[in-house]
Amino acid sequence: MLTLTTQRGLARREFLTLGSLGFAGLSLASLLGRPAAGAQSPPLVTGRSVIYLFLQGGPSQFETFDPKPELPDSLRTVTGVTETSVPGVRFGSKLPQLAKLADKLTVVRSFQTNNGGHNIEPIVSPSSLQANIGCLYSRVVGATRPDTGMPTNSVVFADSVDSKVLKGKARGDISATGALGAAHAPFIPGAGGQLQRNLKLNLPSERLADRAELAAQIDALTEQIDDAALDHLQKQAYQVLLSGGVAKALDLSLEDKTTLDRYDTAQYVRSDGWRQAKRGQAGMYTGHAKALGKQLLLARRLCEAGCGFVTIHDGYDGVWDWHGDGNNLGAYDGAEACIPALDHAVAAFLEDCEARGLADKILLVISGEMGRTPKLNNRGGRDHWAKLAPLVLAGGGLPAGRVIGQSTRDGGEPATEPSNPKHLISTILHSLFDAGQLRLEPEFAAISRLAEHAEIPAA
Amino acid sequence: MRTPLVAVAIASAVVLGSAPSGNGTAALAAEPGSLRAIIIELAVPGQPLTLAGRDAARQLIVTGTDTLGKFRDLSSRATYRAQPAGIVAIDPTGHVTPLAEGNATIDATFGGKTSAPVEIVVSHLATDLPVSFPNQVVPVFTKFGCNAGGCHGKAEGQNGFRLSLLGFEPADDYQYLVQEGRGRRIFPSAPEHSLLLRKAAGLTPHGGGERFAADSPYYRVIRRWIEQGAPYGPADAPVVARIEVFPAARLLPRDSSQQLAVIAHFSDGTAADVTRMTQFDPVQPEMSAVSATGLVTTKNLVGGAAVMARFQSQVAVFQATIPRGEPVEQLPPAANFIDELVFERLRDLGLPPSPVGDDLTFLRRATIDIAGRLPTRDEVEAFAADADANKRSALIDRLLGSDDYATYFANKWSAILRNRRRSASDKPEPTFAFHEWIVESLATNKPYDQFVREVLTAQGEEVKSPPVIWYREVKDQTAQLEDAAQLFLGQRIGCARCHHHPFEKWSQQDYYGFAAFFSQLDIREAKAGKKGNAKKNEPDTPGEPFRVLLKANTPTAVHPRTGLAVPPAGLGSPPLAIDKNDDAREKLADWMADPANPFFARALVNRYWKHFFGRGLVDPEDDLRMTNPPSNPELLGALARHFVEHRFDLKDLVRTICHSRAYQLSSTPNAYNADDRQNFSRFVPRRLHAEVLLDAIDAVTLAKTSFKGVSPETRAVELPDNLFDNYFLSVFGRPDAASACECERSGDATLAQCLHLFNSTDMLGKLAGKRSQTLGNDKRPHAERIRDLYLVALAREPRPAELAAFVAYVENKPKNGQEAYEDVIWTLVNTKEFLFNH
Numbered sequence A: 001m002l003t004l005t006t007q008r009g010l011a012r013r014e015f016l017t018l019g020s021l022g023f024a025g026l027s028l029a030s031l032l033g034r035p036a037a038g039a040q041s042p043p044l045v046t047g048r049s050v051i052y053l054f055l056q057g058g059p060s061q062f063e064t065f066d067p068k069p070e071l072p073d074s075l076r077t078v079t080g081v082t083e084t085s086v087p088g089v090r091f092g093s094k095l096p097q098l099a100k101l102a103d104k105l106t107v108v109r110s111f112q113t114n115n116g117g118h119n120i121e122p123i124v125s126p127s128s129l130q131a132n133i134g135c136l137y138s139r140v141v142g143a144t145r146p147d148t149g150m151p152t153n154s155v156v157f158a159d160s161v162d163s164k165v166l167k168g169k170a171r172g173d174i175s176a177t178g179a180l181g182a183a184h185a186p187f188i189p190g191a192g193g194q195l196q197r198n199l200k201l202n203l204p205s206e207r208l209a210d211r212a213e214l215a216a217q218i219d220a221l222t223e224q225i226d227d228a229a230l231d232h233l234q235k236q237a238y239q240v241l242l243s244g245g246v247a248k249a250l251d252l253s254l255e256d257k258t259t260l261d262r263y264d265t266a267q268y269v270r271s272d273g274w275r276q277a278k279r280g281q282a283g284m285y286t287g288h289a290k291a292l293g294k295q296l297l298l299a300r301r302l303c304e305a306g307c308g309f310v311t312i313h314d315g316y317d318g319v320w321d322w323h324g325d326g327n328n329l330g331a332y333d334g335a336e337a338c339i340p341a342l343d344h345a346v347a348a349f350l351e352d353c354e355a356r357g358l359a360d361k362i363l364l365v366i367s368g369e370m371g372r373t374p375k376l377n378n379r380g381g382r383d384h385w386a387k388l389a390p391l392v393l394a395g396g397g398l399p400a401g402r403v404i405g406q407s408t409r410d411g412g413e414p415a416t417e418p419s420n421p422k423h424l425i426s427t428i429l430h431s432l433f434d435a436g437q438l439r440l441e442p443e444f445a446a447i448s449r450l451a452e453h454a455e456i457p458a459a
Numbered sequence B: 001m002r003t004p005l006v007a008v009a010i011a012s013a014v015v016l017g018s019a020p021s022g023n024g025t026a027a028l029a030a031e032p033g034s035l036r037a038i039i040i041e042l043a044v045p046g047q048p049l050t051l052a053g054r055d056a057a058r059q060l061i062v063t064g065t066d067t068l069g070k071f072r073d074l075s076s077r078a079t080y081r082a083q084p085a086g087i088v089a090i091d092p093t094g095h096v097t098p099l100a101e102g103n104a105t106i107d108a109t110f111g112g113k114t115s116a117p118v119e120i121v122v123s124h125l126a127t128d129l130p131v132s133f134p135n136q137v138v139p140v141f142t143k144f145g146c147n148a149g150g151c152h153g154k155a156e157g158q159n160g161f162r163l164s165l166l167g168f169e170p171a172d173d174y175q176y177l178v179q180e181g182r183g184r185r186i187f188p189s190a191p192e193h194s195l196l197l198r199k200a201a202g203l204t205p206h207g208g209g210e211r212f213a214a215d216s217p218y219y220r221v222i223r224r225w226i227e228q229g230a231p232y233g234p235a236d237a238p239v240v241a242r243i244e245v246f247p248a249a250r251l252l253p254r255d256s257s258q259q260l261a262v263i264a265h266f267s268d269g270t271a272a273d274v275t276r277m278t279q280f281d282p283v284q285p286e287m288s289a290v291s292a293t294g295l296v297t298t299k300n301l302v303g304g305a306a307v308m309a310r311f312q313s314q315v316a317v318f319q320a321t322i323p324r325g326e327p328v329e330q331l332p333p334a335a336n337f338i339d340e341l342v343f344e345r346l347r348d349l350g351l352p353p354s355p356v357g358d359d360l361t362f363l364r365r366a367t368i369d370i371a372g373r374l375p376t377r378d379e380v381e382a383f384a385a386d387a388d389a390n391k392r393s394a395l396i397d398r399l400l401g402s403d404d405y406a407t408y409f410a411n412k413w414s415a416i417l418r419n420r421r422r423s424a425s426d427k428p429e430p431t432f433a434f435h436e437w438i439v440e441s442l443a444t445n446k447p448y449d450q451f452v453r454e455v456l457t458a459q460g461e462e463v464k465s466p467p468v469i470w471y472r473e474v475k476d477q478t479a480q481l482e483d484a485a486q487l488f489l490g491q492r493i494g495c496a497r498c499h500h501h502p503f504e505k506w507s508q509q510d511y512y513g514f515a516a517f518f519s520q521l522d523i524r525e526a527k528a529g530k531k532g533n534a535k536k537n538e539p540d541t542p543g544e545p546f547r548v549l550l551k552a553n554t555p556t557a558v559h560p561r562t563g564l565a566v567p568p569a570g571l572g573s574p575p576l577a578i579d580k581n582d583d584a585r586e587k588l589a590d591w592m593a594d595p596a597n598p599f600f601a602r603a604l605v606n607r608y609w610k611h612f613f614g615r616g617l618v619d620p621e622d623d624l625r626m627t628n629p630p631s632n633p634e635l636l637g638a639l640a641r642h643f644v645e646h647r648f649d650l651k652d653l654v655r656t657i658c659h660s661r662a663y664q665l666s667s668t669p670n671a672y673n674a675d676d677r678q679n680f681s682r683f684v685p686r687r688l689h690a691e692v693l694l695d696a697i698d699a700v701t702l703a704k705t706s707f708k709g710v711s712p713e714t715r716a717v718e719l720p721d722n723l724f725d726n727y728f729l730s731v732f733g734r735p736d737a738a739s740a741c742e743c744e745r746s747g748d749a750t751l752a753q754c755l756h757l758f759n760s761t762d763m764l765g766k767l768a769g770k771r772s773q774t775l776g777n778d779k780r781p782h783a784e785r786i787r788d789l790y791l792v793a794l795a796r797e798p799r800p801a802e803l804a805a806f807v808a809y810v811e812n813k814p815k816n817g818q819e820a821y822e823d824v825i826w827t828l829v830n831t832k833e834f835l836f837n838h
Helices: A009-018 A018-026 A030-035 A096-099 A135-143 A194-199 A205-221 A227-242 A247-250 A257-262 A278-282 A284-304 A333-358 A421-432 A444-450 B004-014 B133-143 B170-180 B193-202 B219-228 B335-348 B359-371 B375-387 B391-400 B405-414 B430-443 B450-456 B466-473 B477-489 B508-518 B584-593 B600-613 B633-645 B652-661 B690-701 B727-731 B751-759 B761-767 B770-777 B782-794 B801-811 B819-831
Strands: A049-055 A081-083 A090-092 A105-108 A155-157 A309-314 A362-368 A391-395 A402-404 B035-040 B049-052 B062-066 B070-072 B079-085 B088-090 B094-097 B102-110 B118-123 B238-248 B249-251 B256-259 B261-266 B271-273 B277-281 B288-290 B295-298 B303-311 B314-322 B523-526 B547-550
Touching: A009 A096, A018 B359, A049 A135, A049 A284, A049 A333, A049 A421, A081 A096, A096 A333, A135 A155, A135 A309, A135 A421, A135 A444, A155 A284, A194 B751, A205 A227, A205 B094, A205 B801, A205 B819, A227 B508, A227 B751, A247 A284, A257 A284, A257 A333, A278 A284, A284 A309, A284 A333, A333 A362, A333 A391, A362 A421, A391 B770, A421 A444, A444 B088, B035 B102, B049 B094, B062 B102, B062 B335, B070 B249, B070 B256, B079 B088, B088 B102, B094 B801, B133 B170, B133 B219, B133 B303, B193 B219, B238 B303, B238 B314, B261 B303, B277 B288, B288 B303, B295 B314, B314 B335, B335 B633, B359 B391, B359 B405, B359 B761, B375 B782, B391 B405, B405 B430, B405 B652, B430 B466, B450 B466, B450 B477, B450 B600, B477 B508, B477 B584, B477 B600, B477 B633, B508 B584, B600 B633, B600 B652, B633 B652, B690 B727, B690 B761, B727 B751, B751 B761, B761 B819, B770 B819, B782 B801, B782 B819, B801 B819
Parallel strands: A049 A309, A049 A362, A105 A402, A155 A309, B049 B118, B249 B314
Antiparallel strands: A081 A090, A105 A391, A362 A391, B035 B062, B062 B070, B079 B102, B088 B094, B102 B118, B238 B261, B256 B295, B261 B271, B277 B303, B288 B295, B303 B314, B523 B547
């Protein structure tokens, strides 16, 4: 462990070996071994994490979780259907792995975002105080874990796990903090951000060692202002900077090979990259298929290391935007280009969490910003649709193997009590927080009010 | 080493009327004097205690008085005797329960002394009294947390079973339990099979586990209630008017204990012991703990420790005073009434304070707290050289007269008055104007009541009438009254919107009476203008500013439960008849500014006390509820009186506080007061506020942070509203003005802050700024250059050893003078002495 003594040499030697010795104090085991919120967490939190897998572009409800096989050709899923492990529930046929795991899922068929354009709602919207939902978590627990430096709120883009794919980009400011303050901006592995820049040593380690040594000398000469918490944090800061512990949580090459292979979705990359659509030429379908599995793996590692909220941004400008208009693929090709990687990645994640005993500790949410039109357009595409959108929840201790709500016969609107992003955000907040405790803290009144909204029924 | 005279004061101060009287030679001996007498408390000669019915019980409180006049709780140590036997049972804690009808006498013996006998009468065992649902069943749900906000008490209930929060609505509970759950929860034919009992006793799987045992008195009373057919009880059954905790206050050594008894007084004039039905909670869990049976145990900290007792909708507190018991001999001469009261408290507690701190420490402390900045090098040198004995007072006056005072306090008020923009697209003029108005009000020392009146009664349009911006953030009545109550009265009454306040006396009636003051408002949102189409000859549509207008209606609010109109009423005051053409808010401002108002002045002086001492006399500073008593009630009262007598003069208040020796005490702890946060026996260091810290770093490095949208000289404390996105300010806890609570401003240390100060390119850039350049190229000896930094950063001369260490460091780095000075500055700004006001 780090002890900064005033004896020259010794302190310095110790200090400079921190980088390699760092594992003693801040090993991957200690980073990854603790639950998302440890024993010292304030009682405001439940200890659960949330991963929000956001499918940019507006995924189709028909080709995914609400296929409507009984409808005529121009309406029903273009992919055919598959029976699932839940009797009577069918998914689109491009989801064979998730169909087998349907008993682990909660499928909401009455969800509407009431939004028909490209943006990043519900991740950032007026319903989340114009901040990434994860900022609400960060605001309550702090931007980093005090013991490890692990950020509590992250966004994972495709290029966070693979430097060779097209750089990730969302249709809006996914780092928005609203009025919660820049300190709560999500940590974006591979994409900078102030916290991440501060986690990387910006001066030679020799120079930091000089300064630390000088500081220790001066400290010993000065009347001490007693603040053990700050002393501890300063030592932690040296450790974090020199050992790169957080970086290790991000390093997928440290993951077990079998696990890595199980998550890997690179097999779904098509050799021509779907060049017939402009998004294909830009490399978006390739980036999506190549990275999505690893994005989920990284999200799982982040949660294990103490990150309470991870946004996975999938699909760049919108690989799920299946207009069939030359920019985008249509429904048939879009389903082929987008869904298998999703099916594979989420199935790998669910199995992995189950095996690691994390199923109840992590809530996975899957949605986009909207759904797609019931009727195919004349190019075989589906256009924007505000009144119904796919939403799937898994884990987090929610009862599973259920379908909540029903859509109308044409798959265009909820036929039962609709759920909207306000319900979803309340469900997420209830998963993260002890809402009863939270509302006793006036400091968090604005956040607590969001949790007072009704949750998704029975979720 | 003992100070006998001290204890007399404490004994008479904290032990209320019903306690035995001391003999005038009391002492705070840690080892007790020999026992003089023991008594059973609350027994009135000639009036026997009564136990009516099988569920009745009585907690005896047995107090021993020693020859030094000191009291000791013997409730769990005395031996009890009841004669004749077989009428009552008494457990070792002094809890009496009935066995058979009849009369008995009880006495208690300890250390060879026996108390006077107390008579007790047991009745109504042969024929049961009907169980009262509201008075006997519902309190069980509260006691065991069944109806807590995290469980069945939350609005949607828990797993389909709902109870009213903390049992505030027994009629609703009756409906949920008996009528809605027909046949499921209650089986009158086989009470033990009732789901209610099986779940609560853990006999059927229950998410909340076993709450009480199947043979406990709580189980039995519910079972008998079901046996009796689960009646609600008569509609005119007596209700609890108030509860009383006995003793109300006691002096308790550290690591000692005191049994409490709780008596409920009913509307029909009867009283009953409800100790075991009462829910107890320590207000300062770090200072005391309390068992479910009401046994309070003190811990190791010194000062006041309250315990809250709750029975039905009533609350009461027990106040323990935990002394340190050291002689307090060296007190600085009192400068004013603050010192008299702080020192009296310290003498009572036997807690010796630290001495008064040195001049330069005071200079830095007062400059930061009054003017929100570090003293300049010139100020440090001048203050050190000033031989005037009154130089501290002169400094306070000079700082109060400076623009910096108004700027700094405007920074504070701007946040809690919600002077904020929601997004960068909001135009800045309205918030800038409100900020300017606040600065101006403080600079001209507008009386506080006037200041508040102008905010509360603001009307007209933004910019022209700057304080209307408060209403832009508190748009609906709920927000208006809750913010006004919290901000100006220290009352968090939000809970009473939906239910009786769980820790206070406020009911929904109080809440909506207060809401009615705001019922004439007509708030018009700003509208953006529209450019007309010139080709089509369309004119431009002008935008509309944000406006606050008044409607001419009779002010009332609707009580959501009764549906009745509630007229305006100040909290705890009678309703007012206000004409529809009058602005009810004026009457509210009148009510607040009334010298007899019990909240207004206290809330402000407590808020300012917190500003200067880091902790309110009531803490949190805007939560002045009765169950959160002040650590020094006399001082809070005296400060409030002073403030009223001086016509709400804010500068005078600051002057009075800063002038006190209590404020000027050293932060260095002595052998006794390192843990003291509550009694102000030393100055407790605290981290500089985000804005002050950033300005301080700028001043030391001579590298000014610039902010978009304001002039380049603007310092962080001068920023007019929240919307200047800056990672430094945010990570160091600048508030976002999203609530009326000062708790938004966080002084907590975080790892992200350390990383930023240690390693951000931002900081590294500042370190390479003008200061290190100048010092690196300076030709003076290193010692002089380093002295400069000490004066600027720490407002003091370097000590020889410090100077030697720095000089040696710089000399070892001959290559690049500037780099060495970057390291020196880095080191200084990362010391706690720099980061803290101390």
